[in-house]
Every structure is written in structure tokens, then in C-alpha cells.
Amino acid sequence: MSIDLRAGEPPASVPFYNDPKIRSIAYQVALCLVIAFLIYGAASNAIDNLKRANIASGFGFWEQTAGFDISQSMISYTNQSSYGRAFWVGLCNTLLVAAVGIVFATLIGFVVGIARLSKNWLVHKAASGYVETIRNIPLLLQLLFWYNAVLKALPDLRDSVKIPGGAFLNNRGLFMPEPIAQSGFSFVVGAIVIGIAGSIGYHLWARKRQEKTGEQAPVFLVSLGLIIGLPLAVFFAAGLPLTLDYPEAGRFNIRGGIEILPEFAALLFGLSIYTAAFIAEVVRAGIRAVSHGQTEAAYSLGLRAQPTLRLVVVPQAMRVIIPPLTSQYLNLTKNSTLAVAIGYPDLVQIFTGTVLNQTGQAVEVVAITMAVYLTISLVTSLLMNIYNSRIALVER
Amino acid sequence: MKRIASVIALAVIFGATSASAQTLKTVKDRGILNCGSNGSLAGFGLPDAQGKWAGLDVDLCRAVAAAVFGDDKKAKFIPLSAKDRFTALQSGEVDLLARNTTWTSSRDTQLGLNFIGVNYYDGQGFMVRTSLKVKSALELGDASVCVQQGTTTELNLADYFRANKMKLKTVTFATSNEALKAYDTGRCDAYTTDASGLYSERLRVANAAEHIVLPEIISKEPLGPAVRHGDDQWFDVVKWTLYAMINAEELGVTSANVGDMAKSDNPDIKRLLGTEGNYGEQLGLSKDWVVNIIKTVGNYGESFERNVGTGSPLKIDRGLNKLWSKGGLQYAPPIR
Structure with missing residues (x-):
């Protein structure tokens, strides 16, 4: 009875400071205020001290003339360009080595990871040896090794190795003929676009037909023909609309052509090979995570080993592989800052190296650089997260 | 709450500045x-096998330590790369x-530094292999040049290559070791x-005879x-330490005869x-500050000859670094 009586009354009033909801909000507001105050205090203290010490501050240096040279730039740059321009040169160089490095590391990593699971004793042991050796040597040492190995092994400029096709290789880098498009080359580009669109269309059509009738179509051969054969045919039909700018040996250096610096090559080797060892382990773990029952089930359905791996195991393994793979990509990008040790002009070398030193504005320069790496990493992980959510297990 | 906050903020700010404003104390x-x-630069700053530092710049630090403490061993040396050096001083x-x-x-104006004077008048040069058969830097058009960053x-x-309308490929390294x-x-x-650096680095390449310094x-x-910047007293102490060493040479006071x-x-x-x-007290130092400097480090000329001149492997001619009275540029205002 007593229970019935109480049900109609309003709940016993609790003082607001004892209400857990209000309390937790109050604590969070207080914490935010403290953090905001600390940041404000640190910033105003820094500004005040900089002013007192007569150290220039602000971002006025961005437009000033840099006055130094950079050995590799993908955008036009001279020593009369601004510090801001030098920043973009460094950023492009960082992105270049990171992007190419990620591609190579992924390729090597997947091959080695699968090789570690091979039943062939030699392949299996070789892959294990690679992973255990590379993973356990500090990256900086590997970079120094590659740089010195690359430089020492290559001949002097005067004894350059002449590679058939007009390329030179020496300790100043690899110099290759640069293709220069002539009028009419746009047809070839058009043919490539048509080829890619065509093969995507064919792929979709073939899948639909297979779902309907069970008949398989030679997707790979047709795509190859469309993407490579068609542009080649157009290229010949248009009368070879491409000339090559051959590198020429001058007194000190080789002029013209495309140049790959030894610093770039060493950094790329080092980063790819090092990160690939970790990716190999990620891949191996991912494949191991797929229960053996899946393979057996595929075999019992009559699938052979190759399609089983491609259609059953790898798609399921990818779900396990992608999240740690993302961290490896982020690591590779961040590790590219070790370029300073071997003279590759990446963002850190140019911007927090020379620009910081010449302008003396450490706070601004370091803050910009940190913001850039944070942005690169967040974008990489955003893209990988999108991909991850697409391949994630959809539970019904 | 707000008042407490601003008091803490002020304490942080003033606490930080009082330390930087009284370096001597x-x-x-x-x-x-x-x-x-x-x-890593022989003649200017380099620890030997026993970890004992030597060099012209090192001597200046030892002289300042001698002036402040009466003991030149109270200087601690922190090796800095060219690109980190200003941040280390600023912070x-x-x-x-x-x-x-x-x-x-x-x-001098943007980095929050004050230069106290010149202890070595130098100029930039080039080193090349003799096998290149280059006689002048003006023949270096198109060359790759290794250089230290910052x-x-x-x-x-x-500037030099642009002014002479020559092309250049620079390869930049964070330290002189890597560049060399x-x-x-x-x-x-x-x-x-x-x-000066070229003479010392030339001794470090594999075969010094195969390399020449261009004129x-x-x-x-x-x-x-x-x-x-912003601590005049400390600025004066360091500045007059250098001047004292130069004046001592001019007056013939050496580490050997300072007692007499x-x-x-x-x-x-x-x-x-x-x-x-x-004059020592006026700087905030002891009366015998110069005696302490000269007794342990010697005068400017002694330091020069010992580290980069005839008494060293570098054997650099004094050239511009002779005293003004001997046709050079080293000139110190008088102590009085």
C-alpha cells in the first residue's frame, strides 16, 4: 500500500549540487576553463617574452625572399622566391616521397606477408628473415646505410653508366629522357580515358552476366587491351606525337631530362623497405585471423586455391588489415622527416631547417609544420577510415 | 577567480623574464x-680524445668563465649545429x-641576439678536387655544391652564382659533417x-692532397x-672579455709574463x-678579472696561434686578424 501512495508524489528533491548530471557538466566546464586558461597563459607569455627579447614574430616572413637554393622542386622555385614558396616546395617533396613510399611499401609488404605463410620452406624462411632483420634495425641507420650504399656503389659523373634508351646513372642521380608531348598527344590521353571507362563498363557488365548466367568473361584480357592496346594504337596512328628530351653530359653535371636524386632514392628505399616489414606482419596477422574453416568451406564448394585466397580469404582479412595498415601509412609519412639526415629537401629540412634558421621564428615555423603533419595524417586516416567502413562486415 | 588567474599569469610572465634579464647573476x-x-670544427670548437675542448671560440668561453669565476674550467660546452644554435641561445x-x-x-635585429664583436674576420671560399682542374670559382658554373644548412x-x-650568371645545384645537409x-x-x-673552416675540413677528407681551396x-x-638581446650587463661582460684579450696582446701581456x-x-x-x-667592479666582476683570463687562456694572439695559427695543424695566416697596429683589423677600445 505504501508503495502506491508514494507513486503519485513528485520524486524527493535532491539539491542541484548532488545531481550527478549537473555535477558532471560542472566538472567538464571547469576542466575546459582550466585548459583554455593554460593555453591563453602560455600563448600570451610566449608573445610577451618574444617581444621583450626583440625576436621578430608574426607571419610577415612568408612573403620575404628566401635567398637559398633547393636541390629538388616539383614546382618552379629559384633563390629569389619567397619563404612561402619554399614551404610549398618542401611540402610537395614530402608528399611525393610519402605517396611513392606508401605504394612500394604496400606492394612489398603484401608479397612478403603472403610469402611468410607459404608452404615453400625457402620462401617462408627468406620472408621471415627479411621481416626480423629490417624491423629490428633503427630506420635512421637504414637510411644512412642506403644513402652511403647508393652513393658509394655508383660511379663518378665522368664514368656514368649509360643505360640503353639515353639514360645515365652516376653518383649525382639517375637521369632519364623526359617525354615532351607534341600536338596530337591529347588523342592518346583521350584514348586512355576511354580505355579506362570502357573496362570499368565491361567489368560491371561481366559481373551482372555472371550473376545471371554463371558464365565468366575474360575481364583481365579485355581491360588490358582497352587500357594499353587502344592508346598504343592511337599513339601510332597519330604519328608518334612525343619527343624525348635526352639528358646530356656537361662539364660538371648532366643537363636536361628527368633527374632522380640519390637522396630521394635512398629515402624511398629506406622508408619502403622498413615499413614493408611491418606491413608484412599486418598482412600475415590479417590472413591468419580468417578461420581455416572458411578455406575448407571454399574447397568443399569446389573452389581452387587461387580463387579461394582472392575471393574468400583476402576480403575477410582486409577487415583486420586496414586499421593497423593505416598506422603504418601514417608512420611512413612521419618517418619521412628523417630526410634531414641525408639531405633530401623535405618539409622539415627546408622549413624547420633553413627557413627557421634564417628567419629565427621558431614558434611560428614549428607550429606551421606541426599543423601540416597533423593535417596530412588526419586526411590519410580519414581516407583509410572511409575505405575501412566500406569493407567492414555488414551484419544482417 | 579572474584575479587569481591574472596573478598566476603575471607570475609566469615575470618569472620567466627575470631569469633572462640577469644572465650574470x-x-x-x-x-x-x-x-x-x-x-666539430677544428680550430674553433672541438673536443679532443680526452673530452677536453679546444678552439678559438672555446677559448673565449673559457675566458668569460675565468673573468666571472676566476676559473676557466667552469665553462660547459654544448655542441650545437648551425641550424639549432640561435634557438638554443634564445631559449x-x-x-x-x-x-x-x-x-x-x-x-642582430630579428633573432633577439646581440653580437659582442668579431673574434675572427673570415670570408667564404670553395674547396674542389684537384682532378677537376678548376683554377677559379668562376669556372664552377653548373657544378653541384655541398653546403651546410642554416x-x-x-x-x-x-647570391654568388646568380650574380655571376652561373647555374648551381645545391645539396644541403643539416651538419657540416654530413655535407663534408x-x-x-x-x-x-x-x-x-x-x-677558416675549409682549412680545417680539408684535413678531414680521405686524402687532403687531392683537394684544393680556390683563391x-x-x-x-x-x-x-x-x-x-636585452641584458646589457651580460653583453658588457662578454664584450669586454674579448676586448681585454685583444688589449692584452697589444700591451704585450701574455700568460707567461702576466705576473711580472x-x-x-x-x-x-x-x-x-x-x-x-x-674597472672590474664596474663590470660586476672582480678586480683581477683580466689577470684570471690571461693566466689561464692567454691573450688574443696566443689563443689565435695555439688554435688556428702556427701552433696548430691549420697554420692559418693571421691576415685580417692581425692587430690594427700591425696592419690587421683587430682593434679594442681602451680599458679606462
């Missing part, structure tokens, strides 16, 4: 002088930067730095120690050695 309280130094990690640093207007050298190099090693392996045709000097490089010289009747020497007047 901070150094005395600490009992040790932190000196930013070059860790208070070192009290004094004596690291063959070129005095330029922008460094130096005036890096900028002069670009890359040059030595053949990555570059030429290596460039201050001429051109392409820039003015007045190398001098620097202190933080104390009895000299020459008023200039008496003021220098503190037997007359209170």
Missing part, C-alpha cells in the same frame, strides 16, 4: 657557464653562443664554407660571439690588470 648562482659551441639553453657565427644585420654560406652561395662526407664520396664537385673569397664573414706585468708602471697595463682603478 644566473650564471654566478649556477656556478657554471653554459656555452654554445661548435662540436636560454646557453648563456653565450661562441660558434663561428657570422654577424649580420638581420641576425648558414650565411647557404645564402652567399646562391657527401662531398668526399663524390656527391658534389665543390664544398663551401668559411675559409676566391666571395663574402665578408665577421665571426663573433653573441648573447641574448702586474708590477709594470705603464698606466694602461695597470688599468688592464686591475692594479689601478676599479
